[in-house]
Amino acid sequence: MDGLTPPLATRIDGYDFNYLIQEDRVHRHIYTEEPIFRAEMNRVFGAVWVYLGHESQIPNNDDYVQTRLGLRPIVLVRDSAGKIRALYNRCTHRGSTICRQPSGSAKAFQCPYHGWTFLNSGKIGGVPWPDGYADDFSDSKFNLAQVPRVESYRGFIFGTLNMDAPTLMEYLGPVAKPLAEWVDRHPGKKVVLCNANRLKLHGNWKLVYDNSADGYHVVFSHRSLLAMENRLAAAGDNKGMTFYKESPDSAPMYVYYFGNGHHFKDKRGNVERGKPGALWEIEGVAPGMEYFEEKLRREHPARADEFLDLAASEPMNINVFPNLHILGNHIQVVQPLSVAETDTTWWGTAVVDDDNVLDGAVDDINAIRMRTQEGFPNFGEVDDLMNFEQIQVGLQAEEDEWAYTHRGLGLSDRFSVDEAGTIKGPATDEVFLREYFKEYRRLMTTEPNIQIARET
Amino acid sequence: MEHDPSTTSHYVSDDFYQGLMDAFTGWQSDTAEITDPARRDECRRVLEREARLLDAGSNDDWLGMYARECLYWVPASADGGDPRHEVATAFDDRRRLEDRVFRLSSDYAWSQQPQSRTSRIVSNVAVFATAGDEIVMTRSNFLITEFQAGDYRTWAGWYGHRLRRTGAGWEILVKQVNLINYDQNMRNPSITL
Numbered sequence: 178m179d180g181l182t183p184p185l186a187t188r189i190d191g192y193d194f195n196y197l198i199q200e201d202r203v204h205r206h207i208y209t210e211e212p213i214f215r216a217e218m219n220r221v222f223g224a225v226w227v228y229l230g231h232e233s234q235i236p237n238n239d240d241y242v243q244t245r246l247g248l249r250p251i252v253l254v255r256d257s258a259g260k261i262r263a264l265y266n267r268c269t270h271r272g273s274t275i276c277r278q279p280s281g282s283a284k285a286f287q288c289p290y291h292g293w294t295f296l297n298s299g300k301i302g303g304v305p306w307p308d309g310y311a312d313d314f315s316d317s318k319f320n321l322a323q324v325p326r327v328e329s330y331r332g333f334i335f336g337t338l339n340m341d342a343p344t345l346m347e348y349l350g351p352v353a354k355p356l357a358e359w360v361d362r363h364p365g366k367k368v369v370l371c372n373a374n375r376l377k378l379h380g381n382w383k384l385v386y387d388n389s390a391d392g393y394h395v396v397f398s399h400r401s402l403l404a405m406e407n408r409l410a411a412a413g414d415n416k417g418m419t420f421y422k423e424s425p426d427s428a429p430m431y432v433y434y435f436g437n438g439h440h441f442k443d444k445r446g447n448v449e450r451g452k453p454g455a456l457w458e459i460e461g462v463a464p465g466m467e468y469f470e471e472k473l474r475r476e477h478p479a480r481a482d483e484f485l486d487l488a489a490s491e492p493m494n495i496n497v498f499p500n501l502h503i504l505g506n507h508i509q510v511v512q513p514l515s516v517a518e519t520d521t522t523w524w525g526t527a528v529v530d531d532d533n534v535l536d537g538a539v540d541d542i543n544a545i546r547m548r549t550q551e552g553f554p555n556f557g558e559v560d561d562l563m564n565f566e567q568i569q570v571g572l573q574a575e576e577d578e579w580a581y582t583h584r585g586l587g588l589s590d591r592f593s594v595d596e597a598g599t600i601k602g603p604a605t606d607e608v609f610l611r612e613y614f615k616e617y618r619r620l621m622t623t624e625p626n627i628q629i630a631r632e633t
Numbered sequence: 634m635e636h637d638p639s640t641t642s643h644y645v646s647d648d649f650y651q652g653l654m655d656a657f658t659g660w661q662s663d664t665a666e667i668t669d670p671a672r673r674d675e676c677r678r679v680l681e682r683e684a685r686l687l688d689a690g691s692n693d694d695w696l697g698m699y700a701r702e703c704l705y706w707v708p709a710s711a712d713g714g715d716p717r718h719e720v721a722t723a724f725d726d727r728r729r730l731e732d733r734v735f736r737l738s739s740d741y742a743w744s745q746q747p748q749s750r751t752s753r754i755v756s757n758v759a760v761f762a763t764a765g766d767e768i769v770m771t772r773s774n775f776l777i778t779e780f781q782a783g784d785y786r787t788w789a790g791w792y793g794h795r796l797r798r799t800g801a802g803w804e805i806l807v808k809q810v811n812l813i814n815y816d817q818n819m820r821n822p823s824i825t826l
Contacts, residue, residue, distance in 0.1 A: 279816070372709045372719035377818040400741035405732050409640055464726035465645030467636070472647075520818040525720035544650065544717045551720055552729075556736055559744035559823040566821075 198618040200611065201583035205572040207617075208381040208580075214516035216621065221499055222247030224625035225437070226328075226335040226348045228501035228510060229253050229263055231524070233332065233369035234280065239297060242280040245512060246324060246336060252276045253334065256297040257284055263324035263336045264299050265629070275321075299323050300632040317633045325630035331360045332367055333501065333508075339625040351599055352439035355495045359503050363487065364534050368526040370508065371547065374554035376521050376562060382499075382513035384565040385521055386613070389496040389504075390432050390440045392425055392604035393584060398564050402557045406461045426603040430492075433609075434600040438498025438616040440609040445492055454482030460489040463548035469541050477538055484538050487528050488545035498613065506550050517569055523558070525550045582610040638727040644702040645726050650717050653704065656795055657713050657809060660761055660770045667760040667769065676771050677758045679796060679803045684753040684775075687825055692734045695825075700797060700804045705730050707810040707826060722815065722822065733825065744823035749781040751824060755792070767798040768806070775810075779824055788826055789813050 192213060197204040207213055227246050234242045235255040243266065244251045250266035252275075266274045268288040275286040275295060285302050287294045294302040299321035301314055312319075324336035328345040330353065335345055346353060360366055378384070388394065396403060429446030448455040460466075469488070474481040490505030502509040512520040525547060530539040572580070585591050585606035592602045602608045636643040667673060679698070686695040699705075707722040708714055716724055725733055736742050757774040770793060777788040793809040810826045812819075 372714065372721075374709070374720060374722060375816070375818040376822070377820040379820065398743065401736045401739045401743075404739055404741070405736045408732070408735055409728075462642070462728060462732075464642050464724060464729055465649075467641045468643045468646045471643075522818060527718060540717060544647075547716060547718070547720050548645075548724060551722075551724055555723055555822075556732070559821060560742060563744040563746070563821060563823075 194618045194621045198614045199579075201586055202579040202581045203614055205574075205578055205580065208383060208569065208572050209516065211516050213621075214381070214513070218247035218513070219627060220621050220623065220625060221617065222513075223627045224337075224339045224342065224620055224623065225499060226337045226342060226345050227499065228497065229324075229327070229334045229336050231332055231370050231508065232261075232329060232334060233367075235261070237282070239282045239284050240280075241276065241283060241297065243276060243278075246338070247513070250274055251324065251336075252286070254297045258298070260298075261327055261329065261334060262297075262299060263327050263334075264295075264297075265322035265324075267322065268293055268295075269301070269319050269321060270304075295321050298632055317631045320631040320633075322629040322631060325628055331357055338627045338629065340628050341626040348437055349497065350437060350439070351433075351435040351597055352437075352441060352495060352497055355441050355443070355493060356497070356503065359491065359493060359495060362491065363528055364539075365529060365531050367529060368506075369529050371525045371527040371543075373525060374523040374551065374558075376523065376554065376558060378519050378521065378562045378565050379517055380519060380562075380565040380569040381517060382511055382519040383617075384568055385502075385511045385519060386496070386499065387610060388561060388565070389502050390442045390494055390609045391607075392430070392432065392442060393607070394561070394564075395425070398561050399557050401560065402553075405556060409462065425605050428604060430604045432602050432604060432606055434602075434612040436598060436616070438613045440496050440613060442494040442496075442604065444494075444604075447492060454485060456489040456491060457482065457485035459492070460549055461552055463545060463552060465548055466545050469545045473538060473541055477536055480536065480538075484535065484542050485545075487535075487542045488549060490549065496609075498616070505553065506546065507553070521558075521562070523550075523554045582607050582614065586611065638702050639731055640728065642726050642728055645704075649702075653706075653807065654713075654715065656763070656770070656807070657793060660763070660793075661759070661772055662761070665761040665763075667762055672769075673758065673760050676760045676769060676794075676796060676803065677773075679805070680755045680758060680771065680773050680792070680794065683805070684755045688751050688753055690748070692737060692825070696730065696734055698805050699727070699730065699808075700806050701727060703727055703730065703805060704807045705733075705810075705825075706807060707812065707815075709815055711815065713809060713811075722812070722819075723810075737823075737825075742823070744821055747782055749779045749824050751780075752778045757791075763795075765797075769796050769798075770794065771796060775826075777824075777826065781821070786820065788824075790815075 197207055229244050230242055230253045238255055238257055238259050241252050241254040244253050252264045252266045254262050256262055266276050268275050270293045273288055273290045275288045285294050285296050292305040296302050301319045327336045430444040433441040473484050495503040500511045506526050508524040510522045527543045528539055585608050592600055594600050600608055638644055705725040709722045737745055754776045755773050759772045761770045773792045775792055779786045790812040795807040796803045797806050
């Protein structure tokens with residue numbers, strides 16, 4: 178592909194990001210101001226690798242699913258030749274969307290407005306009554322715009338508009354390792370998406386990112402969930418998120434800041450690594466879990482613990498800037514819609530057994546796994562979202578300008594930095610906030626080299 | 634061995650899932666519709682009582698309308714999908730339904746602080762016979778207006794109830810809540826639908 182177009186200009190008049198993002202605090206304007214939001218759609222979402230979708234959503238040639246890159250409407254396709262492309266859902270004629278279904282299979286898209294047709298490679302297929310044009314439509318400008326760089330890692334599809342961005346692997350850097358560990362514990366080193374818990378908040382998208390490695394809020398924001406999870410538990414049991422209960426900063430769980438805005442909360446120190454059944458032991462209750470556990474233990478006595486661990490989740494939160502989060506078995510995708518409206522979609526994941534290594538237990542594993550995943554969005558996330566919305570309300574107070582990010586700042590013995598530059602701190606530390614906001618400030622003061630591609 | 638479904642979930646089994654799929658497939662046929670007005674009115678009263686208890690926040694009384702081995706199901710797919718292979722918006726067995734009520738009754742369920750006020754309209758009730766002697770299915774449309782902290786929201790769709798006649802009246806075996814926006818992102822879905 179070539180036919181690249183010149184960079185777009187972005188301006189953020191009147192906002193000084195060296196003032197708005199400080200060492201220990203951030204200004205309310207980054208959550209409330211429309212011009213900053215519009216700039217983010219280019220300087221953040223136009224500059225970095227953005228998660229677009231999962232390969233399991235488009236498993237076959239000609240499959241497509243709608244998504245967005247920032248606010249840009251995108252049709253993510255696996256074209257007729259098998260190539261994954263992120264096409265702009267925008268007719269080159271008058272600008273209408275050409276794809277109206279959320280997902281499906283199509284070799285071509287016909288614009289409903291005047292009938293221009295595009296192959297799923299993005300190339301124009303034809304226009305009605307072409308003899309009315311002096312053109313022969315061989316100019317590539319009539320082919321659909323598409324994201325010039327699209328790459329996958331472990332099933333996750335990312336795209337960037339920025340020709341100066343590093344490769345996807347360079348962008349991910351050290352966060353690629355936990356991502357791989359999260360995927361690779363499953364048979365065939367893969368998972369598939371299996372519908373979603375879909376939530377929305379009247380709040381800025383960064384409120385979700387701010388929270389994603391926050392171990393400080395857990396016992397407060399999720400107080401009702403913690404009480405609920407333990408209402409039937411025997412004393413001494415550690416179910417669900419209970420390892421936050423006592424003194425989370427002295428528990429064997431840590432927050433890591435990796436660079437490029439990515440961070441990681443690793444709670445796996447609370448479970449015995451490599452011991453079959455260790456993940457299942459800490460899983461909260463879910464519909465059918467006793468029935469299917471007994472069935473798996475009866476039918477697969479030697480492997481039941483291993484199978485039950487696949488129905489349970491690993492305690493890790495992997496946060497890939499700006500819009501992808503892995504929590505438990507969920508793939509959470511954050512979609513900004515406006516300065517104060519954000520969708521957060523919690524995709525469930527299922528185990529697949531293409532190579533028949535699970536002795537026929539895959540359906541029983543998934544029957545539990547579906548139910549374990551429905552717990553947190555219903556009983557945990559809804560409370561967080563209310564708190565995020567109430568931040569958006571609180572930040573309307575103009576004269577009270579700052580939100581603080583300084584937990585741990587100045588206490589250098591709380592951190593260590595390894596040779597790769599990864600910062601490690603205790604579970605409730607806000608070091609990840611301070612560090613990701615530095616990267617955000619760098620992005621917001623840098624003009625990305627945004628280009629689109631078209632087939633030639 | 635007897636299991637208490639409030640504390641362990643043995644009844645959500647292979648047979649339960651298969652029975653659920655069977656019960657919620659192809660049940661709304663003209664030939665199965667029960668047209669006897671008295672029977673229809675009996676079932677309509679169950680649905681109206683349920684709406685009234687939920688609007689009043691009488692969660693314990695509401696739970697009391699459900700069978701010991703029950704299901705509250707809000708699919709994220711058209712026609713329910715197959716819950717063995719996909720996540721639902723909600724799929725609560727007895728224990729999880731009691732969890733839901735427990736959480737909402739605490740003072741720390743922030744998504745319900747302040748508590749939503751709701752007004753439910755249940756209408757277009759049709760009752761269908763099943764192969765089970767004392768079991769009927771009802772289909773009804775619902776419109777819930779929710780008011781919370783200055784905001785109005787609406788939830789619309791249709792309910793599929795599976796009801797069983799008992800000595801004391803009718804109990805709810807399954808409530809399937811089919812939202813018209815089942816595949817869309819929803820703001821604060823924390824009330825019981």
